[in-house]
Amino acid sequence: MTLASTLINWRRELHQHPELSLQEAATTARIHAWLQAADVEILPFDLKTGLVAEIGQGEDVIALRADIDALPIEESADVPFRSLTPGVMHACGHDVHTSVMLGAALLLKQQETHLPGRVRILFQPAEESFGGAKTLIRAGALHNVAAIFGMHNEPGLPVGEFATRGGAFYANVDRFVLRINGKGAHAARPHEGRDAILLASQLVTVLQSVASRDVNTLDSVVLSVTRIQGGNTWNVLPESVELEGTLRTHRTSVQQQVKARVNDIAAGFAHAFGAQIDVIWHAGPTALVNDARWADIATAVAKQSGYTTHHADLHMGGEDFAVYLQNTPGAFVSIGSASEYGLHHPGFNPDERLIEPAAHYFAQLAKTAFAHL
Numbered sequence: 001m002t003l004a005s006t007l008i009n010w011r012r013e014l015h016q017h018p019e020l021s022l023q024e025a026a027t028t029a030r031i032h033a034w035l036q037a038a039d040v041e042i043l044p045f046d047l048k049t050g051l052v053a054e055i056g057q058g059e060d061v062i063a064l065r066a067d068i069d070a071l072p073i074e075e076s077a078d079v080p081f082r083s084l085t086p087g088v089m090h091a092c093g094h095d096v097h098t099s100v101m102l103g104a105a106l107l108l109k110q111q112e113t114h115l116p117g118r119v120r121i122l123f124q125p126a127e128e129s130f131g132g133a134k135t136l137i138r139a140g141a142l143h144n145v146a147a148i149f150g151m152h153n154e155p156g157l158p159v160g161e162f163a164t165r166g167g168a169f170y171a172n173v174d175r176f177v178l179r180i181n182g183k184g185a186h187a188a189r190p191h192e193g194r195d196a197i198l199l200a201s202q203l204v205t206v207l208q209s210v211a212s213r214d215v216n217t218l219d220s221v222v223l224s225v226t227r228i229q230g231g232n233t234w235n236v237l238p239e240s241v242e243l244e245g246t247l248r249t250h251r252t253s254v255q256q257q258v259k260a261r262v263n264d265i266a267a268g269f270a271h272a273f274g275a276q277i278d279v280i281w282h283a284g285p286t287a288l289v290n291d292a293r294w295a296d297i298a299t300a301v302a303k304q305s306g307y308t309t310h311h312a313d314l315h316m317g318g319e320d321f322a323v324y325l326q327n328t329p330g331a332f333v334s335i336g337s338a339s340e341y342g343l344h345h346p347g348f349n350p351d352e353r354l355i356e357p358a359a360h361y362f363a364q365l366a367k368t369a370f371a372h373l
Contacts, residue, residue: 007103010099010102013081015082019088021125021128025049031051031102038105038106040053046139049126053105053121054121056112056118060116060118061144065121066094066123066151067094068094069094069129070088070089070090073089075089077348079349091348093348096153096352097151098123100151101121104359107360111363115367116370120141126320127321133320142327142328146329148324149330150330152334154335155343156336156342158336162336163311164333170287170288170321170322171249172322174282175284176246180203181240185237186236196237196238199241204243207262207265210258211223215257216254219250220248220249220316221249222246223262227242230242248316250314285318285323289322289325290331293372297365297372302333307335317343336354338350
């Protein structure tokens with residue numbers, strides 16, 4: 001069996017048996033078995049799910065990372081290896097990422113005696129819930145690591161194409177909740193209440209002015225209200241309404257500016273309407289900031305490996321890999337997967353032809369990185 005067919009078979013097995021964040025026990029067991037069969041060392045970290053493998057010898061350590069969790073999405077892709085788990089799907093391609101890094105592990109194992117150092121491969125749980133990277137760091141997975149590299153498949157790029165950039169790449173992610181408490185009343189007597197729906201509606205509109213009027217137009221920022229919940233019948237003004245949404249930026253100063261402005265707007269509306277508005281912020285990953293030198297090296301290796309390379313546009317999505325880059329320099333790259341449907345779509349169907357070339361690429365990138373330490 002060829003390397004390509006082996007990796008595709010593994011990807012399809014993972015695809016049929018997806019597991020949500022922090023539930024990836026069977027996924028971890030499969031990865032462990034495949035690596036063990038190839039005589040790849042599994043490091044004894046105390047992890048409930050996910051694992052860390054290592055190949056080579058010596059003091060220098062280069063790390064590669066794959067994420068392994070799936071999403072709570074019912075698959076609609078018309079493929080013979082559709083998810084067998086109702087309501088759960090690898091709709092972000094983490095099964096592809098895992099197969100790529102498994103392939104890199106097999107290739108590096110074949111050259112183990114010639115490696116000038118150790119390559120540590122992180123199979124990370126809980127990327128979608130933005131907690132897995134911290135778990136691996138706390139376990140010691142980045143100990144002595146000189147540089148770390150990771151990937152995401154990019155549905156908008158054809159197979160054989162590659163993109164990355166130095167500096168900020170993916171956005172930081174904040175989730176916010178606005179809890180509005182007014183005063184309920186009969187819908188026929190609104191003057192006796194404090195209409196939380198009216199207040200919530202005006203808040204949604206005014207919050208859109210933050211990005212367009214308060215932030216420098218040259219800075220990237222997205223502030224979106226994505227959920228409105230309040231009321232349960234037609235003839236009552238509800239006592240409370242809850243808004244929820246997300247803030248995405250690439251610079252900490254812009255992030256703090258927008259958060260402060262949202263807080264001020266909420267306080268002003270609460271005072272004007274005689275209501276109470278609580279603002280709760282939930283921090284996700286920080287902005288993913290690639291080391292410029294390692295991004296250039298990653299691009300050079302991609303060109304040598306036959307990829308058509310591009311300077312990546314800024315990405316407003318969040319990525320847990322950002323946490324690694326706060327501790328260790330490295331680069332995160334995009335590799336074309338040519339899916340008609342995008343990430344997190346029930347019809348997402350990446351082109352499996354990307355897997356073997358990407359495995360060769362990351363094996364070569366790890367070897368090249370040692371020469372640049």
